[in-house]
Amino acid sequence: MEAANKGVDYHATVATTSSSGPVWPDVRVGRRRPTKGDRREQAILDGAYELLRDTPLRAVSIDDLAKRAGLSRSSFYFYFESKWQVLFAMLGPVTEDVFTASRFIFERPADMAPQEAIEQAAAEVVAVWDRHGHILREVGDAVGAEPELRSQWESILGQFIEAAAAAIERDRATGVAVGGPPARALAAALMWMGERNLGLMSMRSGNAIHTEDIAETIATVWLRSVFGIGTRAQ
Incomplete structure:
Protein backbone atom coordinates (compact mmCIF):
# COMPACT_ATOMS: atom_id res chain seq x y z
CA MET A 1 0.00 0.00 0.00
CA GLU A 2 1.28 3.47 -0.80
CA ALA A 3 0.37 4.87 2.60
CA ALA A 4 2.02 2.01 4.46
CA ASN A 5 5.09 1.97 2.24
CA LYS A 6 5.67 5.69 2.83
CA GLY A 7 5.29 5.27 6.58
CA VAL A 8 2.42 7.73 6.88
CA ASP A 9 1.76 8.52 10.53
CA TYR A 10 -1.96 9.17 10.82
CA HIS A 11 -1.70 10.01 14.52
CA ALA A 12 0.74 12.89 14.28
CA THR A 13 -0.30 16.47 14.64
CA VAL A 14 1.58 18.34 11.94
CA ALA A 15 4.52 20.17 13.47
CA THR A 16 5.67 23.69 12.74
CA THR A 17 8.55 23.73 10.28
CA SER A 18 9.87 27.10 11.41
CA SER A 19 9.27 29.62 14.15
CA SER A 20 6.73 31.39 11.94
CA GLY A 21 5.11 28.32 10.42
CA PRO A 22 1.64 26.96 11.07
CA VAL A 23 0.74 24.63 13.92
CA TRP A 24 -2.06 22.41 12.61
CA PRO A 25 -5.05 21.39 14.72
CA ASP A 26 -4.97 17.92 16.21
CA VAL A 27 -6.98 15.68 13.87
CA ARG A 28 -7.20 12.62 16.12
CA VAL A 29 -10.95 12.59 16.51
CA GLY A 30 -11.81 8.92 17.05
CA ARG A 31 -13.32 7.43 20.17
CA ARG A 32 -9.93 7.01 21.80
CA ARG A 33 -6.35 8.10 21.32
CA PRO A 34 -4.49 4.88 20.67
CA THR A 35 -0.74 4.58 20.69
CA LYS A 36 1.20 5.03 17.49
CA GLY A 37 1.78 1.30 17.33
CA ASP A 38 -1.87 0.28 17.39
CA ARG A 39 -1.99 -2.01 14.38
CA ARG A 40 -5.75 -2.36 14.21
CA GLU A 41 -6.39 1.36 13.95
CA GLN A 42 -3.57 1.60 11.42
CA ALA A 43 -5.21 -1.21 9.45
CA ILE A 44 -8.45 0.81 9.28
CA LEU A 45 -6.61 3.89 8.03
CA ASP A 46 -4.45 2.05 5.52
CA GLY A 47 -7.43 0.10 4.24
CA ALA A 48 -9.49 3.27 3.85
CA TYR A 49 -6.63 5.03 2.07
CA GLU A 50 -6.55 2.29 -0.56
CA LEU A 51 -10.33 1.78 -0.77
CA LEU A 52 -10.90 5.47 -1.51
CA ARG A 53 -8.73 5.30 -4.61
CA ASP A 54 -11.63 3.76 -6.52
CA THR A 55 -14.70 4.24 -4.32
CA PRO A 56 -16.10 7.55 -2.98
CA LEU A 57 -16.53 7.63 0.78
CA ARG A 58 -20.26 8.26 0.53
CA ALA A 59 -20.54 4.83 -1.14
CA VAL A 60 -18.37 3.11 1.48
CA SER A 61 -20.01 1.50 4.51
CA ILE A 62 -18.62 0.89 8.00
CA ASP A 63 -18.73 -2.81 7.16
CA ASP A 64 -16.57 -2.14 4.08
CA LEU A 65 -13.96 -0.35 6.19
CA ALA A 66 -13.99 -2.97 8.91
CA LYS A 67 -13.75 -5.85 6.45
CA ARG A 68 -10.89 -4.19 4.60
CA ALA A 69 -9.02 -3.93 7.90
CA GLY A 70 -9.83 -7.51 8.87
CA LEU A 71 -11.92 -6.36 11.83
CA SER A 72 -15.49 -6.68 13.05
CA ARG A 73 -17.92 -3.77 12.92
CA SER A 74 -17.80 -3.45 16.71
CA SER A 75 -14.00 -3.29 16.60
CA PHE A 76 -14.22 -0.44 14.10
CA TYR A 77 -16.38 1.56 16.51
CA PHE A 78 -13.77 1.09 19.23
CA TYR A 79 -11.58 3.45 17.19
CA PHE A 80 -13.90 5.73 15.22
CA GLU A 81 -17.44 7.00 15.59
CA SER A 82 -18.04 7.28 11.85
CA LYS A 83 -16.42 6.82 8.47
CA TRP A 84 -16.03 10.60 8.29
CA GLN A 85 -13.73 10.51 11.29
CA VAL A 86 -11.51 8.11 9.37
CA LEU A 87 -11.22 10.79 6.69
CA PHE A 88 -10.45 13.41 9.36
CA ALA A 89 -7.65 11.22 10.70
CA MET A 90 -6.06 10.86 7.27
CA LEU A 91 -6.04 14.61 6.66
CA GLY A 92 -3.20 15.41 9.08
CA PRO A 93 -0.30 13.67 7.31
CA VAL A 94 -1.64 14.73 3.92
CA THR A 95 -1.59 18.36 5.08
CA GLU A 96 1.94 17.90 6.37
CA ASP A 97 3.07 16.61 2.97
CA VAL A 98 1.48 19.59 1.20
CA PHE A 99 3.07 22.08 3.60
CA THR A 100 6.49 20.47 3.21
CA ALA A 101 6.13 20.66 -0.57
CA SER A 102 5.20 24.36 -0.24
CA ARG A 103 8.15 25.25 1.98
CA PHE A 104 9.94 27.46 -0.57
CA ILE A 105 6.86 29.66 -0.83
CA PHE A 106 6.94 30.34 2.90
CA GLU A 107 10.67 30.24 3.68
CA ARG A 108 12.74 30.86 0.55
CA PRO A 109 16.49 30.51 1.18
CA ALA A 110 18.43 33.75 0.77
CA ASP A 111 20.45 32.36 -2.13
CA MET A 112 17.42 31.04 -4.06
CA ALA A 113 15.82 33.18 -6.76
CA PRO A 114 12.02 33.63 -6.63
CA GLN A 115 11.58 31.81 -9.97
CA GLU A 116 13.43 28.74 -8.76
CA ALA A 117 11.64 28.70 -5.41
CA ILE A 118 8.12 29.10 -6.76
CA GLU A 119 8.65 26.71 -9.69
CA GLN A 120 10.02 24.01 -7.40
CA ALA A 121 7.26 24.50 -4.84
CA ALA A 122 4.55 24.38 -7.52
CA ALA A 123 5.96 21.18 -9.01
CA GLU A 124 6.26 19.50 -5.61
CA VAL A 125 2.78 20.55 -4.48
CA VAL A 126 1.23 19.19 -7.69
CA ALA A 127 3.09 15.89 -7.24
CA VAL A 128 2.00 15.54 -3.60
CA TRP A 129 -1.58 16.56 -4.39
CA ASP A 130 -1.69 14.02 -7.20
CA ARG A 131 -0.39 11.29 -4.89
CA HIS A 132 -2.99 12.05 -2.20
CA GLY A 133 -5.61 13.23 -4.69
CA HIS A 134 -8.19 10.60 -3.76
CA ILE A 135 -8.13 11.74 -0.12
CA ILE A 156 -5.76 24.54 7.71
CA LEU A 157 -6.10 26.70 4.60
CA GLY A 158 -6.19 29.79 6.78
CA GLN A 159 -2.79 28.91 8.20
CA PHE A 160 -1.39 28.36 4.71
CA ILE A 161 -2.72 31.83 3.84
CA GLU A 162 -1.13 33.43 6.91
CA ALA A 163 2.24 31.81 6.14
CA ALA A 164 2.09 33.01 2.51
CA ALA A 165 1.04 36.52 3.58
CA ALA A 166 4.01 36.74 5.95
CA ALA A 167 6.35 35.72 3.11
CA ILE A 168 4.86 38.33 0.77
CA GLU A 169 5.26 41.03 3.40
CA ARG A 170 8.90 40.07 3.99
CA ASP A 171 9.66 40.18 0.27
CA ARG A 172 7.89 43.51 -0.16
CA ALA A 173 9.87 44.96 2.74
CA THR A 174 13.15 44.02 1.04
CA GLY A 175 12.04 45.20 -2.39
CA VAL A 176 12.00 41.69 -3.90
CA ALA A 177 8.19 41.58 -4.28
CA VAL A 178 6.13 44.24 -6.02
CA GLY A 179 3.38 46.25 -4.39
CA GLY A 180 -0.26 45.37 -4.77
CA PRO A 181 -3.29 44.37 -2.71
CA PRO A 182 -2.88 43.75 1.02
CA ALA A 183 -0.57 40.76 1.50
CA ARG A 184 -3.19 38.61 3.15
CA ALA A 185 -5.79 39.34 0.48
CA LEU A 186 -3.31 38.41 -2.24
CA ALA A 187 -2.20 35.28 -0.36
CA ALA A 188 -5.84 34.22 0.06
CA ALA A 189 -6.56 34.68 -3.64
CA LEU A 190 -3.49 32.67 -4.61
CA MET A 191 -4.07 29.87 -2.10
CA TRP A 192 -7.73 29.45 -3.01
CA MET A 193 -6.78 29.53 -6.70
CA GLY A 194 -4.38 26.65 -6.11
CA GLU A 195 -6.81 24.70 -3.93
CA ARG A 196 -9.64 24.92 -6.45
CA ASN A 197 -7.49 24.03 -9.45
CA LEU A 198 -5.76 21.15 -7.70
CA GLY A 199 -9.15 19.95 -6.49
CA LEU A 200 -10.45 19.89 -10.05
CA MET A 201 -7.35 17.93 -11.04
CA SER A 202 -8.09 15.38 -8.30
CA MET A 203 -11.68 15.03 -9.49
CA ARG A 204 -10.47 14.52 -13.08
CA SER A 205 -12.82 17.32 -14.05
CA GLY A 206 -13.11 18.25 -17.69
CA ASN A 207 -12.54 21.85 -16.57
CA ALA A 208 -9.25 21.05 -14.85
CA ILE A 209 -5.97 22.41 -16.15
CA HIS A 210 -4.10 19.66 -17.97
CA THR A 211 -1.79 17.82 -15.61
CA GLU A 212 1.28 18.68 -17.68
CA ASP A 213 0.41 22.40 -17.52
CA ILE A 214 -0.78 22.91 -13.96
CA ALA A 215 2.57 23.40 -12.19
CA GLU A 216 3.77 25.99 -14.71
CA THR A 217 0.40 27.74 -14.65
CA ILE A 218 0.34 28.01 -10.85
CA ALA A 219 3.98 29.16 -10.77
CA THR A 220 3.30 31.81 -13.42
CA VAL A 221 0.32 33.24 -11.53
CA TRP A 222 2.33 33.37 -8.27
CA LEU A 223 5.39 34.96 -9.86
CA ARG A 224 3.50 37.61 -11.82
CA SER A 225 1.19 38.47 -8.91
CA VAL A 226 3.82 38.63 -6.17
CA PHE A 227 7.10 39.46 -7.96
CA GLY A 228 6.00 40.94 -11.28
CA ILE A 229 8.10 38.44 -13.23
CA GLY A 230 7.58 35.30 -15.30
CA THR A 231 9.01 31.83 -14.95
CA ARG A 232 12.57 31.10 -16.03
CA ALA A 233 11.31 29.69 -19.33
CA GLN A 234 9.29 32.78 -20.19
Whole structure:
Protein backbone atom coordinates (compact mmCIF):
# COMPACT_ATOMS: atom_id res chain seq x y z
CA MET A 1 0.00 0.00 0.00
CA GLU A 2 1.28 3.47 -0.80
CA ALA A 3 0.37 4.87 2.60
CA ALA A 4 2.02 2.01 4.46
CA ASN A 5 5.09 1.97 2.24
CA LYS A 6 5.67 5.69 2.83
CA GLY A 7 5.29 5.27 6.58
CA VAL A 8 2.42 7.73 6.88
CA ASP A 9 1.76 8.52 10.53
CA TYR A 10 -1.96 9.17 10.82
CA HIS A 11 -1.70 10.01 14.52
CA ALA A 12 0.74 12.89 14.28
CA THR A 13 -0.30 16.47 14.64
CA VAL A 14 1.58 18.34 11.94
CA ALA A 15 4.52 20.17 13.47
CA THR A 16 5.67 23.69 12.74
CA THR A 17 8.55 23.73 10.28
CA SER A 18 9.87 27.10 11.41
CA SER A 19 9.27 29.62 14.15
CA SER A 20 6.73 31.39 11.94
CA GLY A 21 5.11 28.32 10.42
CA PRO A 22 1.64 26.96 11.07
CA VAL A 23 0.74 24.63 13.92
CA TRP A 24 -2.06 22.41 12.61
CA PRO A 25 -5.05 21.39 14.72
CA ASP A 26 -4.97 17.92 16.21
CA VAL A 27 -6.98 15.68 13.87
CA ARG A 28 -7.20 12.62 16.12
CA VAL A 29 -10.95 12.59 16.51
CA GLY A 30 -11.81 8.92 17.05
CA ARG A 31 -13.32 7.43 20.17
CA ARG A 32 -9.93 7.01 21.80
CA ARG A 33 -6.35 8.10 21.32
CA PRO A 34 -4.49 4.88 20.67
CA THR A 35 -0.74 4.58 20.69
CA LYS A 36 1.20 5.03 17.49
CA GLY A 37 1.78 1.30 17.33
CA ASP A 38 -1.87 0.28 17.39
CA ARG A 39 -1.99 -2.01 14.38
CA ARG A 40 -5.75 -2.36 14.21
CA GLU A 41 -6.39 1.36 13.95
CA GLN A 42 -3.57 1.60 11.42
CA ALA A 43 -5.21 -1.21 9.45
CA ILE A 44 -8.45 0.81 9.28
CA LEU A 45 -6.61 3.89 8.03
CA ASP A 46 -4.45 2.05 5.52
CA GLY A 47 -7.43 0.10 4.24
CA ALA A 48 -9.49 3.27 3.85
CA TYR A 49 -6.63 5.03 2.07
CA GLU A 50 -6.55 2.29 -0.56
CA LEU A 51 -10.33 1.78 -0.77
CA LEU A 52 -10.90 5.47 -1.51
CA ARG A 53 -8.73 5.30 -4.61
CA ASP A 54 -11.63 3.76 -6.52
CA THR A 55 -14.70 4.24 -4.32
CA PRO A 56 -16.10 7.55 -2.98
CA LEU A 57 -16.53 7.63 0.78
CA ARG A 58 -20.26 8.26 0.53
CA ALA A 59 -20.54 4.83 -1.14
CA VAL A 60 -18.37 3.11 1.48
CA SER A 61 -20.01 1.50 4.51
CA ILE A 62 -18.62 0.89 8.00
CA ASP A 63 -18.73 -2.81 7.16
CA ASP A 64 -16.57 -2.14 4.08
CA LEU A 65 -13.96 -0.35 6.19
CA ALA A 66 -13.99 -2.97 8.91
CA LYS A 67 -13.75 -5.85 6.45
CA ARG A 68 -10.89 -4.19 4.60
CA ALA A 69 -9.02 -3.93 7.90
CA GLY A 70 -9.83 -7.51 8.87
CA LEU A 71 -11.92 -6.36 11.83
CA SER A 72 -15.49 -6.68 13.05
CA ARG A 73 -17.92 -3.77 12.92
CA SER A 74 -17.80 -3.45 16.71
CA SER A 75 -14.00 -3.29 16.60
CA PHE A 76 -14.22 -0.44 14.10
CA TYR A 77 -16.38 1.56 16.51
CA PHE A 78 -13.77 1.09 19.23
CA TYR A 79 -11.58 3.45 17.19
CA PHE A 80 -13.90 5.73 15.22
CA GLU A 81 -17.44 7.00 15.59
CA SER A 82 -18.04 7.28 11.85
CA LYS A 83 -16.42 6.82 8.47
CA TRP A 84 -16.03 10.60 8.29
CA GLN A 85 -13.73 10.51 11.29
CA VAL A 86 -11.51 8.11 9.37
CA LEU A 87 -11.22 10.79 6.69
CA PHE A 88 -10.45 13.41 9.36
CA ALA A 89 -7.65 11.22 10.70
CA MET A 90 -6.06 10.86 7.27
CA LEU A 91 -6.04 14.61 6.66
CA GLY A 92 -3.20 15.41 9.08
CA PRO A 93 -0.30 13.67 7.31
CA VAL A 94 -1.64 14.73 3.92
CA THR A 95 -1.59 18.36 5.08
CA GLU A 96 1.94 17.90 6.37
CA ASP A 97 3.07 16.61 2.97
CA VAL A 98 1.48 19.59 1.20
CA PHE A 99 3.07 22.08 3.60
CA THR A 100 6.49 20.47 3.21
CA ALA A 101 6.13 20.66 -0.57
CA SER A 102 5.20 24.36 -0.24
CA ARG A 103 8.15 25.25 1.98
CA PHE A 104 9.94 27.46 -0.57
CA ILE A 105 6.86 29.66 -0.83
CA PHE A 106 6.94 30.34 2.90
CA GLU A 107 10.67 30.24 3.68
CA ARG A 108 12.74 30.86 0.55
CA PRO A 109 16.49 30.51 1.18
CA ALA A 110 18.43 33.75 0.77
CA ASP A 111 20.45 32.36 -2.13
CA MET A 112 17.42 31.04 -4.06
CA ALA A 113 15.82 33.18 -6.76
CA PRO A 114 12.02 33.63 -6.63
CA GLN A 115 11.58 31.81 -9.97
CA GLU A 116 13.43 28.74 -8.76
CA ALA A 117 11.64 28.70 -5.41
CA ILE A 118 8.12 29.10 -6.76
CA GLU A 119 8.65 26.71 -9.69
CA GLN A 120 10.02 24.01 -7.40
CA ALA A 121 7.26 24.50 -4.84
CA ALA A 122 4.55 24.38 -7.52
CA ALA A 123 5.96 21.18 -9.01
CA GLU A 124 6.26 19.50 -5.61
CA VAL A 125 2.78 20.55 -4.48
CA VAL A 126 1.23 19.19 -7.69
CA ALA A 127 3.09 15.89 -7.24
CA VAL A 128 2.00 15.54 -3.60
CA TRP A 129 -1.58 16.56 -4.39
CA ASP A 130 -1.69 14.02 -7.20
CA ARG A 131 -0.39 11.29 -4.89
CA HIS A 132 -2.99 12.05 -2.20
CA GLY A 133 -5.61 13.23 -4.69
CA HIS A 134 -8.19 10.60 -3.76
CA ILE A 135 -8.13 11.74 -0.12
CA LEU A 136 -8.24 15.44 -0.95
CA ARG A 137 -11.05 14.75 -3.43
CA GLU A 138 -13.08 13.22 -0.61
CA VAL A 139 -12.33 16.13 1.70
CA GLY A 140 -13.57 18.53 -0.97
CA ASP A 141 -16.72 16.45 -1.38
CA ALA A 142 -17.38 16.20 2.36
CA VAL A 143 -16.79 19.76 3.56
CA GLY A 144 -20.21 20.91 2.40
CA ALA A 145 -22.01 18.29 4.48
CA GLU A 146 -19.69 17.80 7.45
CA PRO A 147 -19.35 20.99 9.54
CA GLU A 148 -16.48 19.63 11.63
CA LEU A 149 -14.44 18.79 8.57
CA ARG A 150 -15.30 22.12 6.92
CA SER A 151 -14.10 24.00 10.00
CA GLN A 152 -10.90 21.96 10.11
CA TRP A 153 -10.19 22.41 6.38
CA GLU A 154 -10.79 26.17 6.54
CA SER A 155 -8.49 26.41 9.57
CA ILE A 156 -5.76 24.54 7.71
CA LEU A 157 -6.10 26.70 4.60
CA GLY A 158 -6.19 29.79 6.78
CA GLN A 159 -2.79 28.91 8.20
CA PHE A 160 -1.39 28.36 4.71
CA ILE A 161 -2.72 31.83 3.84
CA GLU A 162 -1.13 33.43 6.91
CA ALA A 163 2.24 31.81 6.14
CA ALA A 164 2.09 33.01 2.51
CA ALA A 165 1.04 36.52 3.58
CA ALA A 166 4.01 36.74 5.95
CA ALA A 167 6.35 35.72 3.11
CA ILE A 168 4.86 38.33 0.77
CA GLU A 169 5.26 41.03 3.40
CA ARG A 170 8.90 40.07 3.99
CA ASP A 171 9.66 40.18 0.27
CA ARG A 172 7.89 43.51 -0.16
CA ALA A 173 9.87 44.96 2.74
CA THR A 174 13.15 44.02 1.04
CA GLY A 175 12.04 45.20 -2.39
CA VAL A 176 12.00 41.69 -3.90
CA ALA A 177 8.19 41.58 -4.28
CA VAL A 178 6.13 44.24 -6.02
CA GLY A 179 3.38 46.25 -4.39
CA GLY A 180 -0.26 45.37 -4.77
CA PRO A 181 -3.29 44.37 -2.71
CA PRO A 182 -2.88 43.75 1.02
CA ALA A 183 -0.57 40.76 1.50
CA ARG A 184 -3.19 38.61 3.15
CA ALA A 185 -5.79 39.34 0.48
CA LEU A 186 -3.31 38.41 -2.24
CA ALA A 187 -2.20 35.28 -0.36
CA ALA A 188 -5.84 34.22 0.06
CA ALA A 189 -6.56 34.68 -3.64
CA LEU A 190 -3.49 32.67 -4.61
CA MET A 191 -4.07 29.87 -2.10
CA TRP A 192 -7.73 29.45 -3.01
CA MET A 193 -6.78 29.53 -6.70
CA GLY A 194 -4.38 26.65 -6.11
CA GLU A 195 -6.81 24.70 -3.93
CA ARG A 196 -9.64 24.92 -6.45
CA ASN A 197 -7.49 24.03 -9.45
CA LEU A 198 -5.76 21.15 -7.70
CA GLY A 199 -9.15 19.95 -6.49
CA LEU A 200 -10.45 19.89 -10.05
CA MET A 201 -7.35 17.93 -11.04
CA SER A 202 -8.09 15.38 -8.30
CA MET A 203 -11.68 15.03 -9.49
CA ARG A 204 -10.47 14.52 -13.08
CA SER A 205 -12.82 17.32 -14.05
CA GLY A 206 -13.11 18.25 -17.69
CA ASN A 207 -12.54 21.85 -16.57
CA ALA A 208 -9.25 21.05 -14.85
CA ILE A 209 -5.97 22.41 -16.15
CA HIS A 210 -4.10 19.66 -17.97
CA THR A 211 -1.79 17.82 -15.61
CA GLU A 212 1.28 18.68 -17.68
CA ASP A 213 0.41 22.40 -17.52
CA ILE A 214 -0.78 22.91 -13.96
CA ALA A 215 2.57 23.40 -12.19
CA GLU A 216 3.77 25.99 -14.71
CA THR A 217 0.40 27.74 -14.65
CA ILE A 218 0.34 28.01 -10.85
CA ALA A 219 3.98 29.16 -10.77
CA THR A 220 3.30 31.81 -13.42
CA VAL A 221 0.32 33.24 -11.53
CA TRP A 222 2.33 33.37 -8.27
CA LEU A 223 5.39 34.96 -9.86
CA ARG A 224 3.50 37.61 -11.82
CA SER A 225 1.19 38.47 -8.91
CA VAL A 226 3.82 38.63 -6.17
CA PHE A 227 7.10 39.46 -7.96
CA GLY A 228 6.00 40.94 -11.28
CA ILE A 229 8.10 38.44 -13.23
CA GLY A 230 7.58 35.30 -15.30
CA THR A 231 9.01 31.83 -14.95
CA ARG A 232 12.57 31.10 -16.03
CA ALA A 233 11.31 29.69 -19.33
CA GLN A 234 9.29 32.78 -20.19
